[in-house]
Every structure is written in C-alpha cells, then in structure tokens.
Amino acid sequence: MHDILSHYRNDGYAIIEDFFSASEVEELRHAGEEFTKNLPDESERTIFSTTKSEQASKNYFLESADKVRIFFEADALDENGKLKCDSSLALNKVGHALHYLHPVFRKYSFDERIKEICFQLGYQDPVIPQSMYIYKNPGVGSEVKSHQDASYLYTEPLALTGFWFALDDATLENGCLWMIPGSHNGGVHRRFIRNPDKESKELLVYDRSEPIYQKSAFVPVPVKKGSCVLIDGLVVHRSENNKSNLPRHAYTLHVIEQQNTVYSPDNWLQPTNDYSFPSLYRNN
Template identity: 40%
Template sequence: MDTVTALLKRSKELLADFNIDDHPLTKFTTGDDDHVGDDYFLTSGDKIRFFLEQDALDQDGKLTRPKEKAVNKIGHALHELDPLFWKVTLENQRIKQLVRDLRFHRDPVALQSMVITKQQQIGGEVPEHNDSTFLYTDPPSALGFWIPLEKCTAENGALSFLPGSHLTTPITKRFVRLPTGGTGFEQLPVPSNNHTPLSTGEYVLECCEPGDLVLIHGSVLHKSEKNLSPKTRFAYTFHMIESPPHATYDEKNWLQPTKAMPFSRVLA
C-alpha cells in the first residue's frame, strides 16, 4: 500500500504541476470517427502529457473546472521518464516473475503507460474495445497491467469484462496513423479458422481495491461507464507486447519508439 499511496501522490503532483497555459487543450476522445490523433497525442510516446476530459471544456474552449480536475489521463512514457513509475514497472521483481510465470511472452517490451484519473462527475465512458486493436502486433500480443490507485466501484467507473471474449473475438481492425495525418482504423482480414466473433453477452463488473492487479489480455473485450459519482477513480496501467522476431510492430501504429527512447525490455 505504500507504493500505491506514493503513485497516487505522484500522480496528483503531476496534475498540479503541468502548465495549462501552453497546452493545446487536446481532449481524449475514443470514437471510431473522432478518436484523438493530433500531434500532441502522436508524439506522446516519449513524453509525459496530459489529455483532457471531453466535458472539461465549454463551447468556447474554456476549462469548466480546475486543470487538476479536467484531465482524463496522463501518458504515455511515465514508465520511462518518472523514477517512481519506472521502478514500479521495469524494476519490479514481482512483475518480472509474474511475466515469466505467465509465459505469455518470450521477450516482452513495455511500450506505454498511463494514469487514468476518471474524474468525478465527468470521467468519460470508455466503450467496448480490446487493447490489441490499439497496440497491434502480428501476431497480436498485447497484455495490460492495470493497478487501481483508488477503490473502483460501480458508481465511479470500475472496469467490466466480457468473459471468454479473448478466445472468440478476433482482432478485426487496428488503430493506425493515417497517411494524410491524424489517426483512424484499418480493417484486418478475419482468419478463416476463427470462431464467430462474440460481441454480445453479459459483462461482468470487476470492483477493485487500491493495489490490486488486473491483467487484461489484448483480445478481451472490456469497457467502463462514465463516472458520475463524487469520487475519482485513479488507476495506473501499462502495456507489454512481444518483441521481434517473435512479433512484428510496424510503422503504421500510432505510438512509435524513438532512437533516444526505444521500448524497454521487461526482463532485461
């Protein structure tokens, strides 16, 4: 719990310290037709940046609340640039041993990390999705590590999962950089040996305590509802993928490593 308390404290320090005056007011949007994709987002893979809630701005583009309560998430290189998040993600021996025990990857790399704040009253709904659509490799290999920093309940937007969907729902599209700029989705062929996609069923709500660890298979369908409660729902999450030659991560993906900051090997 000391680590969770420290992560929550550090998250709030980052929110308090960031400068809204030179911020482009980029909102985090998730729709198929209006997913965030400006330069501030596309160049965030080696930086710590702040993405606003959709409801945090009025029609004139002015904040409707203090900046600390207007942010949807902080990303995407917390695990590389902040010493505390680095230690939890890449120097954590329990995480390393879990990765070895899972045998999900042979040589995984960490490619993004986020603090998702799920602000009170306006914390945005996240529709049904799977992570391999957004962190695509061939073959798919994304795995999410999701750590609640506050209690997650039905009222403040706890995650819900569709059981078994990682076994029956193929990755049918991928989130890419468009040649014309911005982002969009590219359709993928569905393997002929795949089962019929399972996109219906009863979702299971997973309430969590601070410090729990939720592992999210890259193909499992999950979502969260809007937070209309008076309590925030801070969570720290990072993702791993398989590295070459075991899987291919190409230049179409929205998030790209740089020479100065390649994706860090988890088991190094």
C-alpha cells in the same frame, strides 16, 4: 499464481488482489496528482476521449511514445481551453512514457512482481510500449468505449498483456472495468492505425467499422485499491462514466513480446530513431 494464470488464459483477464501495498498506492497516486498542479498553457491543452476523435488529428497525441503528455476531459475545457472545473478534476489521463521518464512510475513499472508475472506468462523479451495514469474523476470521468487493446498495439504474432492497477476502490458506481469473458479467443476485431491517406487531416483512423457487442455479455470487474487486473490484449472491455462522488484513479501499462514478433509499423504509437521501447527484464 496457478489459479490466476488459469483464469487469465480461460477468461482473458484475472485479478490479483493486494498487488501494491497502501503506501505504494499512495506514492503512485501522489505522483499522478502532481500533474494537476502544473497544467499546460491554455493554447496547448488537448482533450482525450474514446467517443470523440480530436486526438486523431493531433501530433501531440501521435508523437507521445517518448514523452509525458497531458490530456483533459472533454467537459473540463471551454472552446478557448479555459478550465470549467477545478484543476484537480480536469484531467482524463497522462501518457505515454511515464514508465520510462518519471522516476516513481518507472520504479513500479519495472517492479520484480511485474517481471515475475510476465515470466510466468511465457514472455521471453517483453518491452513496455506505453503507460498511462487514468483519473476517472467524480462526475466528469468519461466513458471508455468497448475495445480490445490489440487494436492499438498490434504485433504479429499477437503477444500483448495489460497491467491495470487500481489506485482507488473501483466500483459499479465510479466506473470499474467491464469484460466479456472469453472474448480473447476471437482475434482482432479492428485496428487503429496511421492513416495511409497522407492528404487527410485525420492522422489516425480505424481500419474497420466499430463492432457491436451485446451489453449482456459484459460482466463487471470491481476491485479493491491496490489490486492488479491482468488484461489479455484481445479481451473486449470497457468502463462507464464515473457517476459517483468518489474518484477512480488507475495506473496502467502494456507489455508486448519482442522476441520473434513484429510490431506493426502502422500502429499509432511508434518508437523513434532515438527511443526504443524499454526492455522489462533488462531495465530497473
């Protein structure tokens, strides 16, 4: 564990191989695939994309902190919401309260192994603000643009870690993660916030223009099924389209420190009057 934490602190990410067993991966994967068999009505289908901004104008996305919401790939739907591909390939992701509302994802999100890593990282009272099942399906799995997770889940002082679990082998061909090692030392480059202009149709906006990162600075992070990738909230990362005929499913969650920190009130994702982000150490 010492070497893993050292790598995480030096480079902004680290790989833990065989974090979940084959049977645990299968249980998570089966739970994710179940969502493809019970899709929302055509009129309620919403696309998620990091290269387009449809979700920025919809409460369906904005109000998902305490809900399980289904998001489609841009190329999976026609203008009327009808499927252009098989339902098993249509979803981009499901989020953002899987860790709290779904029994399978809750079991693994509050796993003792995750608690131990957070303890080793020095978290005093970590909470889980969001979780996602990401599909990245063959042929239609879309690009995730270069970003920092802290752009979306900002705290002062910053204390954010992502746990990214590979439920398939993640390769160069099917859209593995790419990182800029050491980029977690450069602060937050921009933030995705609730629009202060209440008259605008855009409910969410970026506070600054998109940074430009040299492509040569990124290194690929291919991992085997069952691996966990720890991701510092400030490290710049991305993933490319799935151009292969193999899936690249993943489950991911984020942890933030609650003790002596302030969760920004203009973050896109907010707790509600009836729902607080659940404590990692105090929930089962």
